[in-house]
Amino acid sequence: MPQMIFVNLPVTDLEKSKAFYEAVGATNNPAFTDDTAACMVVAEGSIHVMLLTHAKWATFTSKTIPDAHQAAQVLLCVSADSRDAVDGQVDKAVAAGGKADPTPTQDYGFMYGRSFEDPDGHIWEVMWMDPTAIPAGEPAEAAA
């Protein structure tokens, strides 16, 4: 069985967020989508984002929802196939109402990373790393 992760994020406007995540390349899985939650597939069979209304979120936890524009608890980073793909995804995020580069661009030559934030302020980093350049025994700079 493939290993799967579901990143659950609270969102204020489900339809708007669904459209945003589709714009940046995720695909909706209607089988696990209703008017309180939307399953967005980032990589089939492995990486999924579950967008949850605040009301749905509150059924899972009594923890409050921080304003992700103001504070953060997580930086989510996904890999991309090329530098151009990194830029392309950030461009798509901006076109869809997101904000570009909430974190500093990282350019180390063999590794290139940028970021965007979704409409609720959740930060996504997009990173390309030259697979041939990963040093065999050396600690590389963290892929954050």
Place this chain on the structure above:
Amino acid sequence: MSDTPKMIFVNLPVADLARSMAFYEAIGFTNEPRFTDDIAVAMVWSETIFVMILTHDKWKSFTDRPIADRGSSEVSLALALGSKEAVDAMAEAAAKAGGTADINPAQDHGFMYGRDILDPDGHVWGPFWMDPAVANGEAPIPETAA
């Protein structure tokens, strides 16, 4: 390059790197020494799923947003496991390793079973099992799911 499967790195700020490394090892992650130093530790779940635990100082080099209070939760991270027993084992390992088990009521819908845990810094993880037939779309989601 296009054959490279998409990977996710979940970056989490932690107060005590060694404590968190031990916690994540206890619940089933494996350390990747090539991406580990004294400010950041890579923990491997699978070939495509990684957790990067970062000291607060390291975290600050990526974002100037303050770390949200642990009484609040920006994200909850759910991992699909192979059986209900594996879910229980992860929850129990978490409790023994400095985390907290069952911060929310366990969810048992028959075809789906999940328990929510906290890591030592209050980050929420939700190990769960789902009947593969339902997960693959071969069987409908039972009515009780709603």
